[in-house]
Amino acid sequence: xxxxxxQKILFYDxxxxxxxxxxxxxxxxxxxNAINAIDSSDENVDKGKIFEISMxxxxxxxxxxxxxxxxxxxxxxxxxxxxxxVYGRIKEILET
Numbered sequence: 057x058x059x060x061x062x063q064k065i066l067f068y069d070x071x072x073x074x075x076x077x078x079x080x081x082x083x084x085x086x087x088x089n090a091i092n093a094i095d096s097s098d099e100n101v102d103k104g105k106i107f108e109i110s111m112x113x114x115x116x117x118x119x120x121x122x123x124x125x126x127x128x129x130x131x132x133x134x135x136x137x138x139x140x141x142v143y144g145r146i147k148e149i150l151e152t
Contacts, residue, residue, distance in 0.1 A: 057127065057150070058119040059083065065145045073141065083149060084113045086142050090134035105129055122150070 061084035064072045072080045091106045109130065112120050122130070127150040134143050 057122055057124075059122050059149060060119050061087075061113050061115075062118070063149070065142055068141055073145075081142070083146070086138060086146055087113055087130055087134070090137045090143075090146070091130060093133070093137040102129070127151075 061082065063083045065081040065083060065086055067073045075081055075085075088110055091109055094101055094103075105126075109122070109126055112122070112126075131147060131150060134146050138146065
């Protein structure tokens, strides 16, 4: 499945979601934050997979390919770490 890393994350009302610096949050930002958020309960986290997906997200391409396994990994991590609106938007993008 192709994903656009520079796609904006939208708030519930359809306006671009902004971070604390008033910068628009992109799909790349949300995915990178979700998969790289590691805490002490993450004993068996696949750091190699995190690195691989992170590198894909930073390729200078309009669209990148994410496998079924990549998308499942991202969603599992995102559900644990992202706020509901960002998780919901990422889920919409990765499941369509």
